[in-house]
Amino acid sequence: MDTFLWIVRVGAIILLIWGVAGTVVQGLSGQGPTGEAWRDLVVAGIAQGAMYGLIALGYSMVYGVLGFINFAHGEVFMSGGMVGFFVANYLWEVRLWETNFVLAILLVLLSSILTSTLVAVIVERIAYRPLRASPRLIPLITSIGISFFLQYTFAGLFGVAVKNYPPPPDSLRSRVSLLGLEIEGSKLLVIVVAVATMVGLYLFVEKTRTGRSIRAVAEDKEIAALMGIDVNRTIVATFAVGGAMAGVAGTLWALLFRGVSFITGFLPGIKAFTAAVLGGIGNLPGAMAGGVLLGLFEGVGPQLVLAGFGIPGVSQLKDVVAFTALVLVLIFKPTGLFGERLSAEDRA
Amino acid sequence: MTGLSRARWLLAVSVMLVAACGGSVPTDSDQTDPVEFEAGPLGAVVVAPGEQIHIRSLNSISGDIAFLGIPNQRGVEMAIADYGPVAGREVSMGTPLDDLCSPEGGQSAAQATVADPSVVGVIGTTCSSAAAAASPLISDAGMVMIAPSNTSPALTSDLAGNPSASYHPGYYRTAHNDLFQGKAVALFVRDHLGFDTAAAIHDGDPYTQGLAEAFKDAFEELGGAVTAFTAVNKGDTDMISVLTEVAAGRPQALFFPVFMPEGAFIVQQVDGVTGLEDVTLIVSAALLVDNFMELPESQGVYISGPDLRFGDNRNSITGRSAVELLDAYEAAHGEAPSGGYLAHAYDATTMLLRAIDQVAVDVDGTLHIDRAQVRDELTRTSMDGIIGPIDCDQYGDCGTQRLTVLYNTDPRNIEAGKNNVVFEYAP
Numbered sequence: 195m196d197t198f199l200w201i202v203r204v205g206a207i208i209l210l211i212w213g214v215a216g217t218v219v220q221g222l223s224g225q226g227p228t229g230e231a232w233r234d235l236v237v238a239g240i241a242q243g244a245m246y247g248l249i250a251l252g253y254s255m256v257y258g259v260l261g262f263i264n265f266a267h268g269e270v271f272m273s274g275g276m277v278g279f280f281v282a283n284y285l286w287e288v289r290l291w292e293t294n295f296v297l298a299i300l301l302v303l304l305s306s307i308l309t310s311t312l313v314a315v316i317v318e319r320i321a322y323r324p325l326r327a328s329p330r331l332i333p334l335i336t337s338i339g340i341s342f343f344l345q346y347t348f349a350g351l352f353g354v355a356v357k358n359y360p361p362p363p364d365s366l367r368s369r370v371s372l373l374g375l376e377i378e379g380s381k382l383l384v385i386v387v388a389v390a391t392m393v394g395l396y397l398f399v400e401k402t403r404t405g406r407s408i409r410a411v412a413e414d415k416e417i418a419a420l421m422g423i424d425v426n427r428t429i430v431a432t433f434a435v436g437g438a439m440a441g442v443a444g445t446l447w448a449l450l451f452r453g454v455s456f457i458t459g460f461l462p463g464i465k466a467f468t469a470a471v472l473g474g475i476g477n478l479p480g481a482m483a484g485g486v487l488l489g490l491f492e493g494v495g496p497q498l499v500l501a502g503f504g505i506p507g508v509s510q511l512k513d514v515v516a517f518t519a520l521v522l523v524l525i526f527k528p529t530g531l532f533g534e535r536l537s538a539e540d541r542a
Numbered sequence: 543m544t545g546l547s548r549a550r551w552l553l554a555v556s557v558m559l560v561a562a563c564g565g566s567v568p569t570d571s572d573q574t575d576p577v578e579f580e581a582g583p584l585g586a587v588v589v590a591p592g593e594q595i596h597i598r599s600l601n602s603i604s605g606d607i608a609f610l611g612i613p614n615q616r617g618v619e620m621a622i623a624d625y626g627p628v629a630g631r632e633v634s635m636g637t638p639l640d641d642l643c644s645p646e647g648g649q650s651a652a653q654a655t656v657a658d659p660s661v662v663g664v665i666g667t668t669c670s671s672a673a674a675a676a677s678p679l680i681s682d683a684g685m686v687m688i689a690p691s692n693t694s695p696a697l698t699s700d701l702a703g704n705p706s707a708s709y710h711p712g713y714y715r716t717a718h719n720d721l722f723q724g725k726a727v728a729l730f731v732r733d734h735l736g737f738d739t740a741a742a743i744h745d746g747d748p749y750t751q752g753l754a755e756a757f758k759d760a761f762e763e764l765g766g767a768v769t770a771f772t773a774v775n776k777g778d779t780d781m782i783s784v785l786t787e788v789a790a791g792r793p794q795a796l797f798f799p800v801f802m803p804e805g806a807f808i809v810q811q812v813d814g815v816t817g818l819e820d821v822t823l824i825v826s827a828a829l830l831v832d833n834f835m836e837l838p839e840s841q842g843v844y845i846s847g848p849d850l851r852f853g854d855n856r857n858s859i860t861g862r863s864a865v866e867l868l869d870a871y872e873a874a875h876g877e878a879p880s881g882g883y884l885a886h887a888y889d890a891t892t893m894l895l896r897a898i899d900q901v902a903v904d905v906d907g908t909l910h911i912d913r914a915q916v917r918d919e920l921t922r923t924s925m926d927g928i929i930g931p932i933d934c935d936q937y938g939d940c941g942t943q944r945l946t947v948l949y950n951t952d953p954r955n956i957e958a959g960k961n962n963v964v965f966e967y968a969p
Contacts, residue, residue: 230816231786238782238814354605356803361838367813378814451779452810453803461777493783501787507772509784510746 199525206522209499216502227497233375235493241381241450243489244388248443249466250473250481251395252314252436258412258476259432262330265337266317268463269344270437274310274444275454276348279357281305282448286360295363299445307441313344314437315430323426341463349456359452366449384446391442392482395435399478404431412476465492468520473532480532487531491519579903582914584684587662589909594634595902596658597622597894600641600651600666600676600687601887606802607643609831610881611668613871614690617887618665620870624860625895629902629909633895636661641672648672649679656683662911663687663894665887670694670749674708681710684913686920688894688940689715690887693723694752699937706937708748714920714938716886716893716929718848718945720749724756726945726967727797727824727846732764734947734965735822737794741770743784743808745800753799753826769793774804781811789817799826799846802834809839827882830948835956842950845959848929849944849966850882858926859892867928886941889927893920893940944968 220226227235249271256264285291285298321340325333361367366379399405407428410418419425447462448454465488473484495515496508505511523531579586589595599618602611615638622633636658639651648667655661656679663686667673670692677697680687689697692715696708701721731737740761744754751773758768769791774784785808788796796818798808805825812818825834827847834840852864862870864885871879897919903910923934930942947965952958 225790227786227790228817231789234782234814234816235786238780242780354608355833356606356806358806358833358837381814451807453779453806455803457777458779461779492780496783497786507787509787510773510775512780512783513775 202525206525213499213502216504217498218502220501226501230376232494232497234378235497236490237375237377237381237385239490239493240486241384241489242493243469243486244385244482245443245446245450245485246462246466246469246488247482247485248388248391248439248446249462250469250485251392251439251478253467253470254473254476254478254481255408255432255436257470259408259429260322260326260333262333263337263467264317264322264436265334265463265467266321266340266344267314267436267440268459268461268466269341269348270310270314270317270459271440271443271447271462271466272454272456272459273313273344273348274306274437274441275447275458276352276357276444276456277309278302278306278445278448279359279454282359283357291360292363295366299449302448303442303445306444307438310441310444311434311437314433314440317344318430318433323429341460345456345460352456354456356453356455359448359454361452362449380449384449387442387446388482391439392479395439396478398435404428408432408435465516468517472520472523472530474530477530477532480530483532484530488516488519492516495519579905579910579912581910582912584913584917586913587660587911589631589660589902589911591907593660594632595628595662595898595909595911596634596636596660597891598639598655598661598664598666599635600639600648600655600664600672601690602643602647602668602672603638603640605643607669610691610883611641611643613879613881613884614666614668614887616871616875616879617690617867617884618891620867620874621860621888621891621895624862625892628895628899629904631909639666641667641669641676643669643672645671645675648674648676652676652679656680656685661685662898662913662916665690665890665894667692668883669747670697670752671747673697673713674748677708677710677713681712684712686712686714686894686897686913686916688890688920689713689717690890691717691881691883692749693717693720694748695719695721695756696748696752698939699935701939709937712917714890714893714923714934714940716890716927716932716941717883718941718943719939720753721756722943722967722969723826723846723945724753724758725760725969726947726965727757727826728760728764728766729967730844730846730947730965731795731797731822731824732761732766735795737766737822739767739769739791739793740795740797741772741788741791741793742768743788743796743798743800744773745776745804746773747776747801750799750801750826750828754797757797757799774800774808776801776804778804779807781807782815785812785815785818789815792817793821795822795824797824799828801828802831805829805834806837809834809837809843813839824947830882830960831880832956835950835959836953838953840950841953844964845948845950846945847948848882848886849942849946849963849968850885851946851963852885852928852930855928855930856926857889857892857928859896862888862928864928885928889929889932892927893923893925893932896925897923942968 252267282302291298369376411428469484469488470481473480492512500508599615601614641647673692696706742754744750770788824844856863901915934940945967946963949964950959
């Protein structure tokens with residue numbers, strides 16, 4: 195075994211234990227967050243992580259099929275959230291948001307899914323398909339360009355100011371009792387919707403004909419084509435499904451944070467990519483689990499580990515915690531937590 | 543030929559040459575003291591006959607803070623128009639520059655400014671973070687900058703005679719120093735609300751961090767306890783982590799002088815954090831904007847900032863009053879100013895134009911503006927502005943330092959909130 199890597203691993207474990215022990219000591223002496231506060235941190239981390247997971251599915255699916263990272267996927271997510279805002283705002287003005295919130299949020303969800311799906315498919319058709327035979331670096335760089343193009347197109351169309359969704363009803367803002375835990379309604383809804391979406395996607399990929407085509411194309415495009423699968427259509431379907439997942443995440447974002455702007459997709463996009471790598475790129479359950487874990491690292495990590503060292507303002511370091519967690523996971527398990535799913539070409 | 547007769551001969555030849563070239567020979571009747579100009583240590587701007595005097599507006603005119611920067615820029619334009627010619631020359635603002643409310647934006651715009659040696663001075667920046675990057679460049683070029691809305695203590699002094707880390711000669715401002723605003727908020731929380739504990743959140747920007755630190759120092763000086771002093775990152779959306787950190791100390795008040803959208807995310811998420819159910823929220827003028835005050839969750843939030851009740855104040859140079867300025871603004875732009883520093887920008891511009899007027903020297907139709915003298919003249923400024931008396935100290939603080947705290951009672955009627963002063967402070 196590489197001695198240096200071994201030292202890093204042992205050092206990381208010692209620091210982790212040291213930080214947690216310091217936090218426990220602080221807690222025992224009456225400092226630090228209360229039990230309720232830890233609960234809030236965990237729930238918020240899972241809710242945010244579930245959203246990362248949904249976005250990460252798009253990264254993972256595209257990587258599985260085309261073998262490149264679509265860095266514009268964060269903007270696909272943003273586009274859904276942005277259009278959803280205008281629908282929500284209209285429904286607020288006609289009072290449907292207040293009188294029938296369930297119907298209103300379903301309409302917002304639908305508009306968000308449609309928009310993100312459409313944007314993802316158009317981007318694939320215009321920007322990626324012509325480059326399919328090019329080296330992978332070319333579409334990768336193109337995706338960064340598309341990301342900026344989408345950001346500033348939305349900035350130009352709708353302005354740069356943050357747009358705030360209407361407030362959710364009181365029932366979502368109050369706490370709900372679940373297994374003895376008092377959880378904020380909106381966060382519980384986000385977690386439930388994310389899990390249901392993930393299960394639906396899993397069944398779609400595993401049980402449907404299109405899902406099987408996606409898996410076949412991900413395995414080997416040429417063999418899949420020889421078996422009669424329309425590769426182009428399957429790739430479009432992959433982008434569409436990834437876009438739809440991002441659209442769901444766009445609406446969940448609105449429930450959690452309410453504000454969207456043209457750069458809303460940038461950081462969640464990077465985090466979702468991190469989540470996909472964390473779980474094992476190309477692996478759909480891995481992407482979802484990676485997202486939830488990343489959310490938890492972000493939410494709980496600063497208080498659990500860094501506060502124990504007596505570092506002031508630990509919340510500002512949550513991104514450091516998240517990306518350090520990624521590095522550590524890759525040091526301990528280079529293929530991600532659930533292992534990569536690569537095509538025959540990539541494996542070779 | 544003797545020495546004397548040789549001199550007479552040379553004088554006669556000179557006179558004939560001048561006459562032959564079409565020049566006029568001074569006679570006793572039009573003889574006056576020749577106007578001479580010698581540039582000082584910082585050099586001088588030379589304005590050729592028929593050319594304009596150049597100043598620049600360097601404000602946040604795009605992005606989230608454009609609501610502050612655009613009225614600032616318009617204030618500069620209005621002041622130039624109201625002042626009229628300076629030393630007989632028209633004044634040009636040139637193409638407006640954008641500080642992007644960031645160090646990169648401030649530095650980039652300052653570089654563009656100093657590359658043009660015809661520029662005398664700058665009105666800007668809007669944001670303290672941009673000023674911290676721009677002022678060294680402006681200072682090194684011998685120019686001056688007068689900021690209408692920078693408030694960070696780091697840009698001037700500690701008010702005890704010691705320059706701050708980011709102070710550079712040639713920097714002035716008509717905005718208040720946040721050491722006063724920090725004191726005002728501390729007094730409000732400690733004496734007016736009667737609280738013993740408070741927490742503060744900033745975002746690492748010189749403005750927000752400086753103000754939060756000023757509040758912390760003043761609050762502790764008044765006997766209060768600051769239970770948490772922490773920060774968010776610009777661009778953060780999830781505030782649960784930072785609010786949980788704050789909640790551990792169970793503060794009675796939370797002061798977070800941050801910008802949009804982080805401010806909105808804090809008020810929207812604070813209800814979901816155990817331990818902060820009854821906390822009183824206080825923000826600064828960075829959130830004195832419609833899209834924050836219209837949020838339902840902003841109801842009951844206190845907003846500290848400059849005292850904008852200018853009453854009958856008049857700018858002693860142009861004669862404009864606050865009401866006249868606002869009327870002219872609305873007539874020209876079809877809307878009320880979106881930020882609170884229009885009058886500060888207007889007064890800052892008249893300060894600069896007056897200083898140029900005072901020091902400009904006309905030599906045979908060419909105007910010479912000594913840069914060091916412009917600085918000296920600005921430091922000596924003592925005038926009435928729309929914002930009130932303007933007197934500069936040696937580190938560039940020139941504003942009136944009057945602060946208020948507003949109370950946002952109804953997000954559906956934010957104009958009422960903007961006028962609902964519940965506390966005032968004037969040192």
